[in-house]
Amino acid sequence: MSRLAGLKRKAWMAAPAALISAFVWAAATSGPLAPVKVVVARAESGPLEQRVFGIGTVEARYVYTIGPTQPGRIARLLADQGDAVKAGQLLGEMDPVDLDERIAAAEAAREKSGGARAVAKAQVEQAKNRYDLAAANAERYARLRDSATISAELAEAKVADADLAKAVLTGAEAALRIAGQEIEKAAADLQSLRVQKNYLRLVSRYDGVVVSRDAEPGSTVVAGQSVLKVVDPKTLWIRARVDQADAGAIAPGQEVLITLRSLGQHALKGKVSRIEMLGDSVTVERVVDIDFTGDAPLRLGELAEVTINTAPAKNALHVPAAAVKKADGKTGIWKIEGGKTVFCAVQTGITTLDGKTEITGGLRPDESFIVYSPVELRGGMSVKQVKTL
Amino acid sequence: MINLAGRDIRHHGSRYIFTGMGLGLLIALTLSMAGIYRGLVDDGKAIIDNSGADIWVVQQGTLGPYAEPSALHDDIYRSLRALPGVADTGNVTYQTMQVRSAGKDVRVMVTGIEPNAPGTPLYLVSGRPIIRGHYEAVADVKTGFKTGDRIRLRHNEYTVVGTTRRMVSSGGDPMLFIPLRDSQEEQFVRDADAVVTDRLRLAQNPRLNPPGSPGILGAVEENQVSSHSVNAVLLRVAKGADPNAVAETVKRWKRLGAYTKEEMTDILVVKMIAVSARQIFMFLVILTLVSTAIIAFIIYTLTIGKIREIAVLKLVGASSRTIASMILQEALGLGLIGFMFGKVVATVWAPYFPKYVLLLPQDSLRGIVITMIVSALASLLGIRAALQVDPSEAIGG
The missing domain is CATH 2.40.30.170 (Efflux pump adaptor protein, beta barrel domain)
Known part of the structure; x- marks a missing residue:
């Protein structure tokens, strides 16, 4: 019984002690009295990946935009995205509107000019015959006049006839040349319309793949607008x-x-x-x-x-990038001396993508320093080292 | 002379200590409320202290970036950097959003920063700082994210490369730091559905998609999704330069808003959180009054409960002085136990509060002084009752 009472008394003696120690713990872990917990590391040498x-x-690299050279309506498209195309392949055509009719007209005009040339040629023949006849007559009459068989007047009239026939021949020859030029013009006109028609064809100039179809048949596009895009x-x-x-x-x-x-x-x-x-x-x-x-x-x-x-990769002394701080405009790291924080300026080199900063000066290998802290570090703070925060 | 108070306490040990612990819970509640109030104010100041800036440059005529929206062009820093007295500049963006990771939703303030410029977290508790210019993040531990976690903001996935502490917005939302260029994109790029709908709308607008000029639509679309804005430029002044003078120059000659650290603290603490802080402070005052009253009642009731024993003491010739000091000692002891227990409990449960609870030693000191005074005053009532006791009550009169 008395032992039980003693135990009980001991328990009641322990209670205040527990309370007091809990209180001391509470006062020490919160507030300015508590040292700042920090995680420290050592400077290491090792390979640093430079990336x-x-x-x-x-x-x-090159995107070939295929589209019409003049405004118009798309008549048909023969390729869609994903299609492999070869250089020179027809990919689509623009609506020719009245171009075919104009070509037919030009063809007819060429035919017509060919006919006109034949006519002119015949006229030249005719004029030449006439002139030959008139020239022969004029010569005969000149001889007859010389022999005084006919009057000089009549002979002169025949010379005038020959001159006239010559002029007619010259005119017919000129008309024949013009008819020849007309044929050339008609042929050139026709060629021009055919070239124009060729430009309505959408053709790839390179081997490649169609990557986009930006307009559909029936839609009107302006000159230079993209209809298809081809890449290699x-x-x-x-x-x-x-x-x-x-x-x-x-x-x-x-x-x-x-x-x-x-x-x-x-x-x-x-x-x-x-x-x-x-x-x-x-x-x-x-x-x-x-x-x-x-x-x-x-x-x-x-x-x-x-x-x-x-x-x-280069071998160098390095620290975790999280340890490198700035203070007073200088780059450096925080060290612990006698339980207090001290700032130490260092020269840094490269920082790797995985968070290692090269140290080129100001720190010896195996020196330890603060990497992580739960507050901003200042000089003279008392700190306590822990494994993790 | 025997210590009557000590004897009495030892006699009714458990009752005495349990009463003290009950009081302690009440005191813990009061201390926590004080901690919540201090935490609220400290949250407001945390963003200022932790950004490492001396001057905040914001859109002219706004209280930005925390109290009001503010937008600046992101190349303004060049002209600011050239001002005399400016040592360092940093573009920052702030945006509060919900971040989903592994099935949970966290409300964070996404902060866009330039590596090594003002605005970057000044210390880490794990991992490493942001090194790649894209898709890396440093998170406050309150977000619950760990180093190595992958989180998604809008379109892009980010890797948490480091964690920090006490980086919170004035509202107490934990911060998530990401590279500036990513944050500019996150701020203005909407979800894919919205972008597609917008494109369709633009295409239907004949003024933005005029027939015959197919290039305009693309230009308008591009303009809508690109952003070269930031919310503030943080300045660090050179050693020996006067922040007020530099801020004045920025305001006067650059035609921008500029606030020094003191002015920013004023904006945040006085203007932004003033009402909620006063609300909690009012509650704290009431709680203190209620606790005081309850402590007084408990001590008075405790004394009244011992009235028969006091009468016996009087009968055996104990002086009034002895009786009074016994009651006073017991009251002060009760107060002390209550305070100590309360302080311990408040310290233990503080980290479990969802928002920051800051227990200041000054508040604890004030707490113990108030508790002791209240205990002493309350014991006066008990002493008065004890001294009026008729000794005859001891023998059942």
């Missing part, structure tokens, strides 16, 4: 945008890993083809064109993530 990240879209699947590439700050190390020929949005984590390979001359001054980005090294999937306009290997 640059960008995003872009799958595009064709061998010229697919990615136009990627890369921040100007990262673009300095990029050069043609560098290897690239490409992730298309539709293909998820399945990475494709490519290489830098060129860096476009004009950067974007508003978004502060450069445009990098990347060729696929293997077969390019025909997924035009699709979003792609690109990771460019700008240089082989």
Whole structure:
């Protein structure tokens, strides 16, 4: 009984002690008295991957836009998107409106001018005959006058007849030349209309694949408007945008890993083809064109993530990027000296895409520093190291 | 001389301690309410302290970006960067939205930042900062996202690469940091259905899709989905420069709104959360009064319950002074136990509140002083009752 009472008394003695220790814990863990919990790490040496990240879209290097050269209505289209086409293949035709009739008229005009030429030729023959006759008569009469058989007047009249016949012949010959030119004109007119008709044919000038059909038969399009677009699947590439700050190390020929949005984590390979001359001054980005090294999937306009290997991995002293802070305009890291925080300026090099920052000066290997903290660090804070926050 | 109070407490140990614990729960409630009030004010200030900025440049004539909408062109920072006294500039966008991840819906403030510029989280608790210019995110731990999680905002999927703490909007919504260019897109690109419907509408409008000029429609569409706006430009002033002077220059010569840290704190704390903070403060005052009254009643009832014992003490010749000090000591002890228990309970349950609860040591100090004064005052009632007791009551009179 007395032992039970003693136990009970001990329990009641322990209760205030427990309460007091709980209170001390509560006061110490919250408020300014509590040290800041931090996670520390050590500077390590190891390989740093030098990579640059960008995003872009799958595009064709050249897009051939096929459309009419003058306004008109589309008569028929023979290709749809996805169709492979050859150079010179007919893909569609514009409505000729009255062009066929005009061609028929021009053909008739050519025939007609051929007839006119025959007429002119016959007239020349006729005029030539007449002239020959008149010239012979004039010669005969001249001899007769010389022999005083006829009057000089009559002989002169025959000379005048011959001159007239010559003039008629010259005129007929000119008419024949004109008729010849008329034939040429009619032929040229006809040719021009036929060329025009040929331009109503929508023909691909290159081998490729139709990627879009922008207008349908029956619709009216203006000159130069796109009816079909054709690309060459061998010229697919990615136009990627890369921040100007990262673009300095990029050069043609560098290897690239490409992730298309539709293909998820399945990475494709490519290489830098060129860096476009004009950067974007508003978004502060450069445009990098990347060729696929293997077969390019025909997924035009699709979003792609690109990771460019700008240089082989280099061995260097590095720290987690989360440890690098700015204080008083200087870059540095926070160290712990005697349980208190101290800022230490360091010189940094590259930062890898997986969050390692190269340290080029200001830190010795194996030195420890603060990586994570639950508050903004200031000098002289008392800290307590923990494994995770 | 024997310690009567100690003896009495030891005699009725469990009753005494349970009463103290009951009081403690009441005090814990009051302390938590004070913590909620402080947390509300601190939430308002957190976004200011954690953005690392000295000056907020916003659209002229607005109180933006937190209190009012504000929109600026994203190339304004160039002319600001060139002002004397400006050390660093950072474009930021803010947008509150629901984010769905693994079946749960979280309300977050999506903040677009430029890496290493003002506005980026100043500290992390795990992972790494944003390094790729696209599709990476740093989340406040209150969002519940972990490093490595993949979350979807509108059209795009983001990888959470790091987590931070106490990065909340003035309303207490946890922040999610994403690269600026992505956030500009998220702000203005709507869901795919809306985009398609919009395109159809545009195509039907003969003024935007005139026959004979097929190029106009494409240009209008492109213009509708591209954005070069930000909500604010954060400035860090150079060492030794006066933020007020720099803000004045921006206001006067750049024709923009500019607020220093003090002015921004004023906007957030005085203008934005003032009413809800006063509401909670009023409740805190009432709660303190009610707790005071309850403590007084408990101590008075406790004393009245011991009236027979006090009469016995009087009968055996104990002085009034001894009796009074016994009652006072017991009351103060009760107050002390209550306070200590209350403080412990408040500390333990504080992290489970959905919004931030900030328990300040000053508030605890005020709490203990008030508790002790109230206990002493309440014991006066008990002492008065005890001293009026007729000793004859001890023998059943």
